[in-house]
Amino acid sequence: MAPEPPLLSMEGITKSFPGVRALDGVDLTVLAGETHCLLGQNGAGKSTLIKVLAGAHRPDSGRIVWCGEEITLNSPSAATRRGIATLHQELDLVDGLSVAENIHLGHEPTTAGFIVRSAAARDRTARLLERLGHPRIDPAAPVGVLPAAQRQIVSMARALSHDARLIVMDEPSAALDPDEVAGLFRIVRGLTAEGVAVVYISHRLEEIRRIGDRVTVLKDGRSVAAGLPARTTPARAVVSLMTGRDVGHVFPPRPVRATGTTPAPAVRPALSVQGLTRAGEFAPLDLDLWPGEIVGLAGLVGSGRSEILETIYGARRPTAGTVLAGGERLRPGSVPRAVRAGIGLAPEERKTQGLLPTESVTRNVSLACLGRFSRGGWIDRAAERAAARRATRSLSLRPDTPDAQVRTLSGGNQQKAVLARWLLRGCKVLLLDEPTRGVDVGARAELYAVIRALAADGLAVLLVSSEIPEVLGLADRVLVLREGRVVHTAEARDLDEHRVLDLVMEGSPPV
Ligand SMILES: Nc1ncnc2c1ncn2[C@@H]1O[C@H](COP(=O)(O)OP(=O)(O)OP(=O)(O)O)[C@@H](O)[C@H]1O
Ligand SMILES: [Mg+2]
Incomplete structure (x- = not known):
């Protein structure tokens, strides 16, 4: 037969x-x-x-x-x-x-x-x-x-x-x-x-x-x-x-930090969140994010993760609490203020919140800092292009065609365009919401290395990801959220995937 x-x-x-x-x-x-x-x-x-x-x-x-x-x-x-x-x-x-x-x-x-x-x-x-x-x-x-x-x-x-x-x-x-x-x-x-x-x-x-x-x-x-x-x-x-190669270490090594060391008193947190609340979305949150530190928020969709990032960024108005960037108190619910204070957000829904599909890769990347390229009312296109290209190359965005419309890029490469924008802007605090969604394993490793290198240069990163291994692998410190409340805080190296899953699903009593 x-x-x-x-x-x-x-x-x-x-x-x-x-x-x-x-x-x-x-x-x-x-x-x-x-x-x-x-x-x-x-x-x-x-x-x-x-x-x-x-x-x-x-x-x-x-x-x-x-x-x-x-x-x-x-x-x-x-x-x-x-x-x-x-x-x-x-x-x-x-x-x-x-x-x-x-x-x-x-x-x-x-x-x-x-x-x-x-x-x-x-x-x-x-x-x-x-x-x-x-x-x-x-x-x-x-x-x-x-x-x-x-x-x-x-x-x-x-x-x-x-x-x-x-x-x-x-x-x-x-x-x-x-x-x-x-x-x-x-x-x-x-x-x-x-x-x-x-x-x-x-x-x-x-x-x-x-x-x-x-x-x-x-x-x-x-x-x-x-x-x-x-x-x-x-x-x-x-x-x-x-x-076509071996991707050995996906996560870059963490810098060695002696546990329990307090940063020198002269250093201020890059971001300080005090009692920040949105009724119905998340309970009062306190968080100091230090320059050079990567903090991960672990939790299920709906646990308030994205809402926290958006509220810090000023896209949502808190019902209580304050956000300080570099010691300066931000006006609640104002994105321009947050951006001026050096806060960047790479949002979760790139298509609706992040990208202009029919504009070029260069323009999408340079969008957040066009001012830097203006010379007496004109935009210095060559400078804009060169700078954007440096950012996209550091993330291996492909194809390497600065003039292509963003909509012609594959899904994962569109993602990289959003991240390249914030790299170029050079912010002090970067809020990353699902940064590797749709990004392939090879590029992920590159992206993690870029984020780690930025942190080593003093950037503070607050990271949200549904992938627990990503939070544990990349972050220094992890806050576990359940239903809008931080139920656990720990150094990433002291947690494992099962423990975090337990905490986000049913969890032990808040600590
Ligand atoms: N409409 C289009 N016009 C021009 N180039 C395109 C178009 N659609 C896809 N491409 C190009 O074809 C190649 C393959 O893209 P495709 O979207 O199939 O990748 P993919 O494997 O799905 O990637 P991803 O994992 O990022 O989604 C890419 O170089 C992309 O830029
Ligand atoms: Mg695809």
């Missing part, structure tokens, strides 16, 4: 954009019922490959074979009709529409308008949400008000509404906390048990081990390994395939 053909095989796919060969003869084979992980550094071509599969990009050459038959996918609806559903890296939900409307958006236009208003549509939506284990999401709620994890679920429900046989997820876990990732994995296992195949993209290698059956690795638009066993291939081997 002939073996079943693979569900999907993509063979020799190439795709170029002006000046960039994003895919250069990529092969990908996916079997029914498997979770196939797609790995690669930022810009390796992962999203481009799955956009080809989603019918969003036409490949320049190559074949797509679906259930043994060669097919052409010349539009997103052609892919949907075949049973290929995609959750893109940037979720394409319409904020103003309801959950039910979003889920039915991709269906035939004439029926969509009708279906969506009917009770049947709401029922159908409710059933899909139930199947995904989220019966409490309201089908009538506007999508714009939902938190990130629930938006993800809505996209997934939309994929399921098409009876997909293959669901592609482009970095679905990037915005989720550990609990929500566990929920996502339950859904993925449920789908594969029903024979649906899942293509899963993530930069978190431990996830690949937990959820993946096989792995394909892309590097510079080529597949350098196809169909490796996900659980037994050593992580080091995968990383060196991705990067």
Whole structure:
């Protein structure tokens, strides 16, 4: 008996954009019922490959074979009709529409308008949400008000509404906390048990081990390994395939600090937060952040982490308390004051809060300090460009094209553009909210080294991350938050991942 053909095989796919060969003869084979992980550094071509599969990009050459038959996918609806559903890296939900409307958006236009208003549509939506284990999401709620994890679920429900046989997820876990990732994995296992195949993209290698059956690795638009066993291939081997080198030490060494030493009295904290509160979001917080110190805030999404950073930055008004930068008391709720006092924030939602997608890389990077390049009313473009380029190169932002529009960069490289901006600005206090979301392992190590080097130069860093190993590896001192309250403070070297997880989940009594 002939073996079943693979569900999907993509063979020799190439795709170029002006000046960039994003895919250069990529092969990908996916079997029914498997979770196939797609790995690669930022810009390796992962999203481009799955956009080809989603019918969003036409490949320049190559074949797509679906259930043994060669097919052409010349539009997103052609892919949907075949049973290929995609959750893109940037979720394409319409904020103003309801959950039910979003889920039915991709269906035939004439029926969509009708279906969506009917009770049947709401029922159908409710059933899909139930199947995904989220019966409490309201089908009538506007999508714009939902938190990130629930938006993800809505996209997934939309994929399921098409009876997909293959669901592609482009970095679905990037915005989720550990609990929500566990929920996502339950859904993925449920789908594969029903024979649906899942293509899963993530930069978190431990996830690949937990959820993946096989792995394909892309590097510079080529597949350098196809169909490796996900659980037994050593992580080091995968990383060196991705990067073409050994990434030995991910976290830079901490400077030696004798425990219990108090800084010399002449030195002021770079940032001093006293009784800072936002009713309903976080309880009074006291924190002194010293020059050269990296402090991590660990906690689940919703524990008040981001709200604390935004309040320090002046983007939210505290209900009580004060913030001092370099000894100077800041006006509450004023971003310009905070910025003038040398505070920078690299926000979590880069797309909406951080970047101008149609502006060049240079302009996005120099945005926060254009004044520095103005000469008698004119902007010194050459100086602006050179300075921006130094910052992007120190983060290995790729491609190294200062004039490219930021929207053409891969997800992880957009991230680096935001960070480059704050590097260039040279602030005294840097607030980092999920700095490595979507950043590949190789670039992470570089980014950590850059942050550590800045700290060694006297920068004070307050870091929020959902990835506990990142907080423990990078920070000197860690505050663990639960429901808006600091429940534990310790030197990072005295904590381990399990202890922090215990504390953020249920926690011991506040100390
Ligand atoms: N619309 C576009 N126009 C020009 N170049 C593009 C476009 N889309 C992608 N590219 C380029 O193609 C290459 C591959 O990008 P892609 O988004 O596929 O990377 P990726 O592997 O998904 O990376 P990441 O992990 O950062 O999301 C990059 O060099 C990117 O800059
Ligand atoms: Mg991508």
